[in-house]
Amino acid sequence: MKRIREFLSNPRYSPLLFAVLVVLSYGLVIPLTGYFMDDWYLVWFKHNFGALSYPAYFALDRPLMGFFYVAANFLLGNTESPLVWHIFGLATRWLLVVALWDFLNTFWPENKRRNIWVALLAAVFPGFTQHWIVLIYSFFYTCLAGFFYSLTLMLKAVRGGKPFWLYYLSSFIIGLYSFGASEFYYGLELVRGVILWLEFKRSGLGNKPTLLKTLRYWSAYLAGFLLYSVWRAFFFNSVNHKVALFDVIRAAPVQFVLDSLRKVYQAALDAVLNAWTQVVNLGSYPSKGATPWIVALVMLAVFLLVWAWSRFSTTETLEESESQKRWFNEALVISLASLLLAVLPFLAANLPVSTRYPYDRFMLAYLFGSCLLVTALLNPLRVKPAIGKIVLMLLIAASAGFQFNTGLFYKNLWKDQKDFLWQLSWRIPALEKGTTLVSYDLPYLEYYSGYALAAQLNWTYADEVTNKQVDYHYILLNTSQAEEIPSFAKDKPIKSDFRTYTFSGNTSQLLMIAQVPGGCVRVLDADLTPVSSLLDEYDYKAPRVAGRSNLSVILPEGSTPNHPPMHILGLEPAHTWCYYFEKAELARQWQDYATILSLLEDVKKSKLGPFDLTEWYPFIDALARTGDLRQAANLSEPIRNQSKSANLGVCTLWTGYANDPSINAQDPQTIQDVLTTFECQK
Secondary structure, three states, X not given: OHHHHHHHHXXXXXXXXXXXXXXXXXXXXHHHOOOOOHHHHHHHHHHHHOHHHHHHHXXXXXXXXXXXXXXXXXXXXXXXXXXXXXXXXHHHHHHHXXXXXXXXXXXXXXXXXXXXXXXXXXXXXXXXXXXXXXXXXXXXXXXXXXXXXXXXXXXXXXXXXXXHHHHHHHHHHHHHHHHHHHOOOOHHHHHHHHHHHHHHHOOXXXXXXXXXXXXXXHXXXXXXXXXXXXXXXXXXXXXXXXXXXXXHHHHXXXXXXXXXXXHHHHHHHHHHHHHHHHHHOHHHOOOOOOHHHHHHHXXXXXXXXXXXXXXXXXXXXXXXOHHHHHHHHHHHHHHHHHHHHOOHHHHHOOOOOOOOOOHHHHHHHHHHHHHHHHHHHHOOOOOOHHHHHHHHHHHHHHHHHHHHHHHHHHHHHHHHHHHHHHHHHHHOOEEOOOOXXXXXXXXXXXXXXXXXXXXXXXXXXXXXXXXXXXXXXXXXXXXXXXXXOOOOOOOOEXXXXXXXXXXXXXXXXXXXXXXXXXXXXXXXXXXXXXXXXXXXXXXXXHXXXXXXXXXXXXXXXXXXXXXXXXXXXXXXXXXXXXXHHHHHHHHHHOOOHHHHHHHHHHHHHHOOOOOOHHHHHHHHHHXXXXXXXXXXXXXXXXXXXXXXXXXXXXXXXXXXXXXXXXXXXXXXXXXXXXXXXXXXXX
8 A cells, every 4th residue: 555655646656647547548448459541551551562661651641750650660570460559559648648747847847736637638638539540640649749858858958958959959850850740730839939938938037038038949940840831831742631721711811711710719619628528428428238337447447546646646735826826827828829729730731620530630739738728727726626626537537438438439340340351351252453342331431441441452362562553442432532433434444543552443343342230241233232222322323333343353262362461350250140141142143052052051050140131132042043932932021121222122033033934934923922022013
C-alpha cells in the first residue's frame, strides 16, 4: 500500500499513471484487432517495395510523412504484425500525453496537479475515435507529441537553457516537421506566438517590449511557417489535400467568410462540448449481453485509479495563490487561441471538421485546446474544487469506457473484414490478371477503402508486383473511385494511378461483389445472380455493372496464387455456412451440380443454414437441375415474402425451369405450384 501511495503521489511517476490509463482505454482489445483502411495498403506497399520506398510513396501527398515510416519500420524490425503495430500505437499515444504533460510542467511548474488533469483528459479525448487505424494515427500522434516537445525546448531556450542554439534549433526543426509533415497541426503552430507573449509578459514588461521580445524569439518559427505556407499554397499541389481556399474565396467571398465563422464556431463547440457529452449518451453503448458490464467495469477501474491518484497525491491549498490565478487566466487564453487557430488547415482544404467518423480525425488538432479549457472551467477559482474534481474523474472514466467500447466495435469490424476476405478467397480460387472487382454497397462500407481492398486482392492473388504495375483493382461505386470507370460499355479501359503504382484493366474484366448485412459475400452477374434477385434498393449503375460482371475471370484453383496473408488474418476459420455457400456458388458457376449436392449433405449433417434465405439459390438450382423438384420447392418455400428481391429471385429460377422442356417435363405440377405460391405470373 505504501508503494502504491508513493506511485500515486509522486509527480515523477505520472507517466506510469498515463500508461495505465492508455492501456485500459485502448489496449485491452488490440490482440483481437488488425488493420483497417489505409493501414492495409501501407503494409502491403512495404511488403512489396520495402520501407525505403515510403518517401516516394508519399511524395505527391505529404512529402515528409514517408520518413516517419522508414524510421518506424526500422525501429519495429520491419514487422507486418498487427499486434506489434498496435503496441506501437499505444506507445505513441502515451508519448503524446507525456509530451503535453512535460510542456505544461515547463510552462506552469507550480501547477503540476492541474497539468496532470489536462494530460489525463488528453489520454482519453473522445473527440477522436479512430485510434485503431494504428499505422496512420501513430504518425499523427508522434507529430502532435513533436509539437509539444518543440514548445518545451523553445521555453528552455528562451529561459537561458544552455547551449541556447541546441535547444532553439532542435525546437525549430521538430516544430517544422510536426506541422509540415502532418498538416493537421498547421494552425496550432501560431499558438507558439501566444505562448511566447505570455511567457515574456510575466516579467512585468510593457506591451511594446513584450511584443518586441516575442517577435525576436518567434521570428524564426514565423518565417518557417510563412515559407511553408507559400510553398504549400503556390508550389506544391497535393494529390489528396489540395488547397481549395483561393477557389472558394473567388467564387463567393462573402459566403466564404460566413461559412468560415460557422466552421470555427461549430468545430470549437464540437471539441469542447459535443465530444465530451457524447460519452454519456447511452445510445453509444450496447444494451444487452456482457458487453455493457465489461464497459462499466473499465469505467469503474479508471474512476478508482484517478480517484486514488487525487486522494493520495499532494493536497493543493484551497486559497487562491498567484500561480493558480495565472494558470487559470493563461490557460483560458491559450486554449481559446488553440481552438480558434486549429481550424486553419481544414479551412484551406475546405474539409469538414466534426466528431463524426471519418471527419473526427481532424479533432486531433483540437485535443490540446479542448482538454486545457475543460480543465480550466472545471477548476474555477472562488469555487470549491471538490465538485470540479468529481466531474473530471467521471469525465475521464466515462471517456475511457467510451474509447474501450469503440475498441470493441473495431474488434467486431476486424472479424467482419476477415470473414469478407476469406469468403472472397473461397468463392474465387484464382483470378485472371487485370480484373477489377466492383461493389456498390457493403456492410460497414464507410470503414472500407477501395485501395485497401485492392491491396488485399493483390496480396492474395499475385505473387509479386513488377514495374509498379498491379494485377488487380477494387472500386467502390459510391465513392470518388467511380470516376475510374468512365463507361460501362464493353471493352472500355479502366485506369488507376495511385501514388507510385498503377493498374490497367477494362470493363470486360469486371466482377461485381455484394453482401447484405448478416449474409455471405456474393458475386453478381446479369444471369446467374442478377442484382434484382438480391437487393431491393441499388444505385442505377448497379445493373449496368452487373451486366459487365464476367464470371469467366474466376479461374480453377491453382491457375493463379490464392494465398491470403495469414500472418495478418490468422488461420483459415472453421467452415460454417458461408464456406459451403461460397463453394456451392462456385460449383454452380461451372454447372457442377454433383458437388453442390454433396455440399448440401454436409450442410444438413452440420445443421447449418443461412441468415439470408436467398443463399439457398445454388442448392435449389442443383436440386431442380438434377430432377429433385420436390426438394427444390421445399427449399424455396421459406424464402417467400422475405423481400421483394428474394421473391423475384425465386420467380426467376422457377420461370427458367418452366421454360426448360427437359426440366419442366419431369414435374410440371410442382413447378406450377411454386410459380403460383410466389405469384410469379402476375
